[in-house]
Amino acid sequence: MNQAFSAGCATGPTIRERGQHEVFCGLTSIIWLHRKVQDAFFLIVGSRTCAHLMQSAAGVMIFSEPRFATAIMEERDLAGMADMHDELDGVVDKLLARRPDIKMLVLVGSCPSEVIKFDLSKAAERLNRVHAPKHRVLCYSGSGIETTFTQGEDNFLTALVNEAPASGPQNETKLIVAGCLPDVVEDQFTRLFDDLGIEGVQFLPGRSSAAMPSIGPGTRFILAQPYLGAAAAALQSRGAERINSIFPLGEQGTTAWFKAIADTFGVPEDRFEAATAAPRKRAKAALQSFLPWLEGRRMFFFPDSQLEPSLARFLHSETGAEIIEVGSPYLHREHAAGELGLLPPGTAVSEGQDVDLQIDRARKADPDLIVCGMGLANPFEAEGRLTKWSIEFAFTPIQGYEQAGDLAELFVRPLRRQSVLKSGLGFEEGAPCS
């Protein structure tokens, strides 16, 4: 599990808050995980609330039979009238009969299953005895009392790492890129690794349960996402060494990230230059046109995905925006240090949340754009403020050179929309609403 540390860096003192957190729990990352690993199935052991959360967050996918489901605990399970392990076995049997194609079944713990201390590892072990190797069974916790949003992925990757095969000398994994990336980004990165002459690169997670990387003492890894504290620790415990870098967001972030890798693998400077010159130029060109929209704009981040420090750094360094507050559900001191170090001294950083107080601060600061979750965005808009859904940064390809412009555009769109509508509809702050 991730742990929270103070980010001891150039930014101002970290505001640590433990009031109401207005964030998703770790179950939510199943929404992209189940699409990334196409032969996996995620079975939440939880309550009707878990099922309802998944459906509310992933509503648009309702027309498919998804590769996730909830085993909903009922009164008789809790009252001890039914042995929950037997019940779970029954649910899994039913599921596998219906979906025999599942290669990897992932049991996911939830708040209620954690509170009653239902032992998922025991269940996974038992089910593996019955169903492996046809259906591997894994488990991790996505509960909201332990994880926030992207930390669900952290725990899933940790589970994968813990049971990954050892990397042997005949087929050695030289580099693991850890953290879910959209396929299009993975493919771009793969081409760049080819151009840099770096071989033996694997992505974690792989696109199928069979494509998971092996890990050995010769393995280096680099994080593609900032929220992987536990997974990084697990990789290190398997002997892999972390390459430190800021994250591949924006032209500068991507260059720093590739440079850290290139340096690790001894790629000559001119080769690095040759491989990255064209995409760097493209990224800069793409960013150029968005700068007038962003330069000097005042930005306020509510906590969501732990991407916030990286996004703030990108906005500050590459677009000239001013950062009012960087909220993040957790700050991994070591992994976030590079990003926070690039923010101007004194930038307010907050960890955890007391949503009411944070709303007060946001109103007082009156920023040009508030990056926040869907529960807060429309109420802010109704006050005449501009917002950007933070969740889009988790679902849109934003990493790498070719997406640098797209990343900027995500921030620009609400500003541009405002400028169009303002003239057409002539609305004022506090526009009337129904």
Place this chain on the structure above:
Amino acid sequence: MNQAFSAGCATGPTIRERGQHEVFCGLTSIIWLHRKVQDAFFLIVGSRTCAHLMQSAAGVMIFSEPRFATAIMEERDLAGMADMHDELDGVVDKLLARRPDIKMLVLVGSCPSEVIKFDLSKAAERLNRVHAPKHRVLCYSGSGIETTFTQGEDNFLTALVNEAPASGPQNETKLIVAGCLPDVVEDQFTRLFDDLGIEGVQFLPGRSSAAMPSIGPGTRFILAQPYLGAAAAALQSRGAERINSIFPLGEQGTTAWFKAIADTFGVPEDRFEAATAAPRKRAKAALQSFLPWLEGRRMFFFPDSQLEPSLARFLHSETGAEIIEVGSPYLHREHAAGELGLLPPGTAVSEGQDVDLQIDRARKADPDLIVCGMGLANPFEAEGRLTKWSIEFAFTPIQGYEQAGDLAELFVRPLRRQSVLKSGLGFEEGAPCS
């Protein structure tokens, strides 16, 4: 062209009216003709009204580029500023460039082209010199000053007959079934002809311009539709002999029609029995369940397609309905005689129309069902009367044994709907309308 005669038969005196006719003109039959003969294109030489009529009558087909169009005459054509023949040649060139697949181009005369005496045959002859054999060019008149609705087909078939090849002894056409039939009906009839052992049967029109029957002195023909006065005359002028019968609507009509053919070709009685027993039984069974809806119901026909005498005969003989008035735009004395002869003595028959007077008669008679065109149906419904769109009889497969039930059902549906809605909505005569 069809001609009107008095129907000297058992029915009452024919009401002949020359007031306002509320009927389609002959252009309208292009709607089924262009679907039947799939490599033909119908080019109306007319006005914007003609184009608007076609689109209003065939609205649902708007999503295809239809195989008909209008060459709209303009001020400069009429003012003599443009030579209309040159203009038409230009339009045809444009059309054939766009649709090189057209095998048969049919020029169709309209009211305005007839009034200005634009010579379509001359145009067809000239265009044939340029475009045949790749594109044959034919012409006929569908004008509303000369034709009503189905008479457009009569004129088209006449044109086809006039240029049909002679039937030779090596490939003799024994029987022509004249009149557009839905493909499914044609196929059923073909199977029945096989069962009866009758060979050399051809349908007019064929399904493509190359499939038109040849005609010779040994050719017999039978009408599948009652509105083919001119086509029958043309066939006779080519030496073909007509087999007389009522029309193949209902079990009795179909049996009489096939019997007339069988007798002509000397099919033994037992073979006829064997071939028709099963379908006759089916047709009777299918009709059975509709009888309670129709027995004793009082029916009133407005003129539409010349099918009215046949429909009335079917309703009277096979369902026990009472016929109040049979309106028909024209009555071909000879062809309609059989049908009218089967109606009870004294049945009112009207030819032509004075729509206001006929509406008065219909209101006064207060029938259970009024069969009429789309311009009249909703106003009658708003008065609390029940109606059936007459045009559906032209567009639905109703001929033959297997469609006898469908034919009855067309009359039953409004009656059944009324009985359902009456209880649900509790509407009364003269229901309120918006």
Place this chain on the structure above:
Amino acid sequence: MQLSMWTYEGPPHVGAMRVAASMKDVHYVLHAPQGDTYADLLFTMIERRDSRPPVTYTTFQARDLGASTADIFKTACHDAVDRFKPRALLVGASCTAELLQDDPGGLAKTLDLDIPVVPLELPSYQKKETWGAAETFYQLVRACASNRRRPETIAANTCNILGPTSLGFRNRDDVREIKVLLEENGLNVRVVAPLGASPEDLARLPEAAFNIVLYPEIADTAARWLKKAYGMPYLSTVPIGVSETRRFVAEARALAGLESVPSPSENKDRLTWYSRSIDSTYLTGKRVFIFGDATHAIAAARIAANELGFEVCGLGTYMREFARDVRAAAKDYGLEALITDDHLVVEDAIIEARPELVLGTQMERHIAKRLRVPCAVISSPVHVQDFPARYSPQMGFEGANVIFDSWVHPLMMGLEEHLLSMFRDDFEFNDGATASHLHAHSPAAASNQHTAPAGISVEDQITLPASATLWTDEAEKELKKIPFFVRGKARRNTESFATDNGIHPITVETLYDAKAHFAR
């Protein structure tokens, strides 16, 4: 333990939130972990609510388990009352907190708050969203309206409207429609609750002559209590559809002691004429499958059968609490009601029933979409689409108009698709043909794609799996010649006829024998 992909209802505390979010000056302190805050977006996103719902979550964490979660709850209550200054406070637990047994009601009592505190006991592992809303409304009404004095003289025409809630299917517009309808009929609507009501309004409930239960699922319990406590009669005819709207008006007038006359707004009814007008003849006997909450499903079946002339071929609900009503309604159509909250069972039932129109929830809309059957939404659970900008009631005369359009439009669009499919044998729709304008300009591959959807028709989609092998080639070909708008029925009937008569395979003769057999 129940395996669930998608659910028709959320947990009961979401029902409580809906009631809290419906009202003014009510706040809900919910003992719950951080993940449960997702429920806010139901209101801010689906309903486009312009303020946060009035809910404070304790968002305790694993490290708080043990002693401190109760303290967190108390702090949250204090802070919420300070910040939001509600006139009544709801307190309760979500599924996780229920397991902690911190007793929110008891804890709240210790705080000596100077406003009514309503403790909610909503058993998360037994009950669901709608029940939670009903229970919450009932508890709130009891808390606010207990021990009030019912005035001695009450104008007979005064009434309250009970049941409309936030996130209710078209409740926003139903209330507007029905208020106008009642008022033009001489009734005086005093309180609408919970939607838009304050705790003080609830206290005024006993001052009206009678109650109108617009949504029985939500307001039945409260209305029954008001009847017991104050002898207030209530009306629970649901004014969906023309005939039920008329009945509703007649009954409301009767309760108010007014004589029966037609409503002035009868002239807004277009359903009656549109359904009667001849272009609607083709609606007759269309097979309709209906699934939703009990009230909307029952009403939809009645309208479908009596006002539009459809044939109801399936009827069900996911609300077990109202199963009896739906079972009784289904009997009227010769059907066994489908009572389930498993959408996969509903999907199987739809495939089995082979409807020509599906009326259901967003879930059934998506099932129907996969099956390429026309569909309209008639019930919660709601989606952002169910909160249109335009006025879109389901109730009253304009509601009936809306229903006519909403149900008939998909059928018309379906008809268009089918007409396209009817044209597929025409050469301009054939693959690779260069005849038509479009094809002349597009690559052949694209034209293939143009025609692809035309090749799909309902009867092909919802054919039983084995049926493909039941038919001889010739019979299958003959079937294709039958006009598209009856082909589905022809296939269904023929197969059932063949099964009943032990015929295999189906020949052209069988096809026509079955056609004759089923003619009616």
Place this chain on the structure above:
Amino acid sequence: MQLSMWTYEGPPHVGAMRVAASMKDVHYVLHAPQGDTYADLLFTMIERRDSRPPVTYTTFQARDLGASTADIFKTACHDAVDRFKPRALLVGASCTAELLQDDPGGLAKTLDLDIPVVPLELPSYQKKETWGAAETFYQLVRACASNRRRPETIAANTCNILGPTSLGFRNRDDVREIKVLLEENGLNVRVVAPLGASPEDLARLPEAAFNIVLYPEIADTAARWLKKAYGMPYLSTVPIGVSETRRFVAEARALAGLESVPSPSENKDRLTWYSRSIDSTYLTGKRVFIFGDATHAIAAARIAANELGFEVCGLGTYMREFARDVRAAAKDYGLEALITDDHLVVEDAIIEARPELVLGTQMERHIAKRLRVPCAVISSPVHVQDFPARYSPQMGFEGANVIFDSWVHPLMMGLEEHLLSMFRDDFEFNDGATASHLHAHSPAAASNQHTAPAGISVEDQITLPASATLWTDEAEKELKKIPFFVRGKARRNTESFATDNGIHPITVETLYDAKAHFAR
């Protein structure tokens, strides 16, 4: 001579019929052959009119040509006046009768009818339906309102509404919306014409302070005459969209001498909030192609650009009479207006513009359907669907709400289709996969069909013919990885970039070079 498959407008006498059918106590005797009676069904079927339109056709036949057609006309006039007892008679000829030169006006004069007879000269071979309606309305207004005395004192707040007609796009509901809007703003609407007016009402037109021209195509001529004859000012701001509705109210109040205050019904406006709310962010910059009558097309472009944040990528009209207005409007969006009445030219323009939404007539709806581009109808020519049962204005605040829903819904449905297509690489959507529930129950062939539509996306549909060969396989593959909602734009931009820079073929590098180049 003009080759025409489908037309946007009927002949001018159909416009005259629309005016006659709009009014009370007016009858139209039309010298025409029998086929021309088809026009009745426009009213009885499309509009579901409950009575026959007030038109008598002479239905002369070939054998009547020569002397007797004039007699037939006179008889028809007599009979019509006897039977229908109109208060004003319109007489005229359709295209065929125009050639006979029987002079209906002159013939009618000889009949000594005791009602006003208005002869219509509508040149069928030059003019079209809308012009015919405008001319007829103008002639009727002149005939009824000439030589009236304008009262000396006229209340400044009195006005007439001119222009709504039978078969006009949503005119029925626009009138209701705008009347309420004007009345709540203190205006007094005296006469609405032609819809619902009698000849006597037309005579009263000069008694109001000013006129409101709701549909300039129909009422402009008449309003200009009333201004000339009586000095009546008129307002021709068309209240479609929120901002134009506000402007309309402000201008109407100003004309009435009332000070400017917001309308009470501003609170009915949901467009403003819905467009502002965050789920609408994805609407920003969507390319919209607009074609229709001049008034609706210009209004649609304004709403699209200013109120919904779309990018207008095409704007045009089939009404040459108003070409100048549309050309001026198009300039605001940096476009050349498309002025044509040939739907094939419109289709080509749509393919060329590659819109993400088409706003047009029923004709464009079908074009868009073929191209699988979302579409909404904004203009005549009308279809039965354009006369919904429910209240569906285009004008005023509720009209803006209706527009929001009508335009955004197809986009949302398109998004759903695209999400399906996004899922097509998932194994549960793969051909022959047995993973998912449905596939397990259906034959493989059926599952192929399920996925077929998913395989079609806008950018595949409206690709220029040659483009398929412009791309390397690798680049084409890379394109497919770009998120679906920007893929169409990516293809368009890349191809244009490649063309401008003489690049052939398009490689992965080109794709990203273009992406960077066009980033904005």
